[in-house]
Amino acid sequence: MLGIFVIAPILIGTIAYLIRDDWAKPLVYLFQISFVLFAINQFLTVKLSGPIIWNTGDYSDGVALSLYADPLSIFMVLMTAFIYLAFLIYAGNTEYFHSKFYFLFIVLEGLIMGLFLSSDLFNIFVFSEVSTIVVSILIMINKEKQAIYDGMIYFFVNVLGSSFLLFGAAMIYRTFGLLDLRAIHAAIPLLTDPKAMILPYAMLMVAVSNKTAVMPLFSWLPKAHGTPSAPPVISAVLSGLYIKSGVYLFIRFNQMFEPAINMQPFFFWVGFFTSILGVIMALGQRDIKLFLAYSTVSQVGLIIVGLNMGTAIAYYGAIFHIFNHALFKSTLFLSAGLIEKEYGDRNIDKIRGLLKQMPWVALAIILSVLGITGAPFFNGSISKYMIASGTDDFWITLLLNIINFGTILSYVKFSTMLFGKRIKPTYILPENFSLIAVVSMGIVTLLTGLFGANFSDYFIGFSLEIDTLEYFKKGLIYILMLLGSIAIYKGVLKRNQFLLRIGKSELTFNGIVTVMSGYFIMILLFLIVFL
Amino acid sequence: MNFIFGEIAGILIFFIGLCGLMINKSILKTIMSLTVMESGIILFFITINYTPDSVPPIGQAQEAAFADPVPAALMITAIVIGIGITAIGLTMFMHYKQKHGITHWTRDREQQGRGL
Numbered sequence: 103m104l105g106i107f108v109i110a111p112i113l114i115g116t117i118a119y120l121i122r123d124d125w126a127k128p129l130v131y132l133f134q135i136s137f138v139l140f141a142i143n144q145f146l147t148v149k150l151s152g153p154i155i156w157n158t159g160d161y162s163d164g165v166a167l168s169l170y171a172d173p174l175s176i177f178m179v180l181m182t183a184f185i186y187l188a189f190l191i192y193a194g195n196t197e198y199f200h201s202k203f204y205f206l207f208i209v210l211e212g213l214i215m216g217l218f219l220s221s222d223l224f225n226i227f228v229f230s231e232v233s234t235i236v237v238s239i240l241i242m243i244n245k246e247k248q249a250i251y252d253g254m255i256y257f258f259v260n261v262l263g264s265s266f267l268l269f270g271a272a273m274i275y276r277t278f279g280l281l282d283l284r285a286i287h288a289a290i291p292l293l294t295d296p297k298a299m300i301l302p303y304a305m306l307m308v309a310v311s312n313k314t315a316v317m318p319l320f321s322w323l324p325k326a327h328g329t330p331s332a333p334p335v336i337s338a339v340l341s342g343l344y345i346k347s348g349v350y351l352f353i354r355f356n357q358m359f360e361p362a363i364n365m366q367p368f369f370f371w372v373g374f375f376t377s378i379l380g381v382i383m384a385l386g387q388r389d390i391k392l393f394l395a396y397s398t399v400s401q402v403g404l405i406i407v408g409l410n411m412g413t414a415i416a417y418y419g420a421i422f423h424i425f426n427h428a429l430f431k432s433t434l435f436l437s438a439g440l441i442e443k444e445y446g447d448r449n450i451d452k453i454r455g456l457l458k459q460m461p462w463v464a465l466a467i468i469l470s471v472l473g474i475t476g477a478p479f480f481n482g483s484i485s486k487y488m489i490a491s492g493t494d495d496f497w498i499t500l501l502l503n504i505i506n507f508g509t510i511l512s513y514v515k516f517s518t519m520l521f522g523k524r525i526k527p528t529y530i531l532p533e534n535f536s537l538i539a540v541v542s543m544g545i546v547t548l549l550t551g552l553f554g555a556n557f558s559d560y561f562i563g564f565s566l567e568i569d570t571l572e573y574f575k576k577g578l579i580y581i582l583m584l585l586g587s588i589a590i591y592k593g594v595l596k597r598n599q600f601l602l603r604i605g606k607s608e609l610t611f612n613g614i615v616t617v618m619s620g621y622f623i624m625i626l627l628f629l630i631v632f633l
Numbered sequence: 634m635n636f637i638f639g640e641i642a643g644i645l646i647f648f649i650g651l652c653g654l655m656i657n658k659s660i661l662k663t664i665m666s667l668t669v670m671e672s673g674i675i676l677f678f679i680t681i682n683y684t685p686d687s688v689p690p691i692g693q694a695q696e697a698a699f700a701d702p703v704p705a706a707l708m709i710t711a712i713v714i715g716i717g718i719t720a721i722g723l724t725m726f727m728h729y730k731q732k733h734g735i736t737h738w739t740r741d742r743e744q745q746g747r748g749l
Contacts, residue, residue, distance in 0.1 A: 247746030276681040611738040615654040
């Protein structure tokens with residue numbers, strides 16, 4: 103039955119494209135609501151009776167192309183279905199919500215589901231290739247000059263990444279005669295020499311690192327996620343959900359190779375530097391969308407750090423952070439869309455007085471900024487607490503605090519938009535539905551934080567016990583860091599031109615490909631030396 | 634021993650294509666390099682696990698070993714996807730060239746249409 107997750111959105115999207123607009127819209131909403139219900143149903147099934155396997159053509163497991171739902175993947179599916187509902191509510195009354203748009207938008211939902219559920223290397227290749235096409239068309243949907251340039255860079259870089267994936271799959275098939283992730287996982291201990299896995303591992307890691315946009319490979323991300331002319335919903339779905347499919351594949355592939363290859367120290371540092379570089383680049387942006395895109399880079403870095411700490415609590419903390427980031431980054435991007443509409447401007451330095459001008463949007467922004475910086479009682483604090491509990495080492499704790507300090511610093515810059523005088527005298531109410539979507543997502547940020555332990559217990563499957571004293575200490579550190587970063591921002595960064603100049607640096611397409619080859623060689627060398 | 638066989642050739646073609654992507658600034662040559670890479674993958678895929686004298690898995694022939702049909706099936710899909718990728722890449726390129734007259738990757742922010 104898992105096939106419905108993939109095929110239903112594609113079918114409904116096509117039907118909605120073909121029929122009249124005023125019939126298509128109710129169909130789309132009806133579909134999305136029933137889709138959420140179906141996702142809940144499947145989630146409960148997995149929770150009560152264990153993983154579901156759906157083999158095509160009734161072939162035996164391991165041979166067939168199969169979809170596989172275990173607690174992790176079904177959690178991702180549930181998250182995607184819910185956040186997509188919020189996106190559709192947001193987009194409902196906007197001018198870009200026409201047939202071409204929602205056709206591609208809903209097809210993309212099916213493809214993301216496919217990436218989360220596939221248990222097969224070749225299917226993963228197909229889904230990632232097709233979703234690359236859909237995403238690049240969505241980016242350039244307004245046919246604006248810069249959007250086409252950015253879309254082309256996104257398209258070619260990701261097609262290149264997928265070719266690495268296909269080549270890695272070919273090498274694995276050569277060794278095992280298998281393509282199924284679980285079957286390969288079972289077969290890897292039978293290898294006499296783990297060195298045979300070096301080349302395929304490096305290929306697959308280049309592919310997923312490119313999709314995840316870690317340190318040297320993130321150049322395409324701000325271009326794709328921060329394209330000014332793309333509707334805010336598209337930026338939100340890319341930054342909130344689609345990037346998570348890369349992180350998810352990263353988890354899956356590393357699980358698959360676990361018996362032979364363990365690269366956790368390497369990826370820990372890659373994640374750390376991704377985080378720091380993301381913050382530095384974010385501080386160098388004036389454009390609100392580019393700022394949020396670079397902030398995504400830094401948060402993904404934090405997730406990668408959490409995944410590679412080597413302890414269960416940090417791993418589940420990272421998974422919790424995947425969900426949290428999906429929530430607050432979507433809210434921020436959607437709010438940014440409303441702000442741009444109201445002010446007609448995307449420059450952080452020029453937008454002032456949000457609290458008076460657009461109180462509801464300001465509320466959503468405050469909630470999600472508190473979430474992303476990890477303020478006490480918000481969901482970000484819970485996941486960051488879990489990641490930080492994964493280590494006793496002083497230096498690693500320090501590194502995590504540096505990451506969080508960077509996040510707070512960059513969002514102090516972002517929050518300057520809230521204060522100041524209102525610019526326009528009249529308050530033009532934006533679409534009510536958009537406001538409802540944005541504010542309710544902001545409130546969910548608070549709720550999942552307040553009931554963080556229960557949430558983690560029920561949805562992620564990790565029973566979390568929060569040490570009150572430790573949590574309180576983290577809250578104090580948060581307040582200190584907040585004060586410190588306000589001081590640093592006011593004192594040093596506000597008039598600093600240096601960061602703005604750094605923020606403009608970028609790689610050309612050839613540079614991106616060269617860096618990707620360098621990354622490939624780096625992984626190869628690391629494995630040859632340490633395996 | 635003969636070193637020129639399908640797998641080695643496939644790997645070489647793949648990396649020649651990668652090299653082309655690194656060197657060429659022209660968008661059209663980027664698309665061509667991607668196609669070259671893809672044909673390297675296809676060559677690699679269909680020659681793996683090939684044993685001489687194997688027969689196609691059709692009919693009732695018992696005298697020789699069957700060739701593995703899975704790579705061929707996968708590669709037909711990959712070829713179809715590859716055609717789609719090339720077509721869409723060319724469409725984007727043509728649109729971009731006709732509207733804005735740009736044929737090469739550039740560092741120039743104005744040419745990319747970037748503000749701020």
